[in-house]
Amino acid sequence: MPSTDDLIAIQVTIADRSYRLKIYPEEEAYIRQVIKNLNQKILEFKTLYAGKDMQDYVAMCLIYYATQPEHTLSSDMLRPRLESIEKLLDQALSR
Helix, strand or coil: CCCHHEEEEEEEECEEEEEEEEEEEHHHHHHHHHHHHHHHHHHCCCCCCCCCHHHHHHHHHHHHEEEEEECCCHHHHHHHHHHHHHHHHHHHHHH
């Protein structure tokens, strides 16, 4: 299981605001793709609903992604994390 020492810092921009994230290196490509998709969706809402403020567009994205089942975490992403948790539980129970 990776430790917090393995984390790297990256800078991302969401809705014209910059954020610093600490992530595991193997997650970087996925996170950058998610941010890219999010910013594209924000731009789509800005085009469809001109005149709103950025917070409205971010809220629209939140509602959109929260209600779309295909945007939930895939089992491929969850499997390694769940296996790590299962190993930890097995170790704790065998003591």
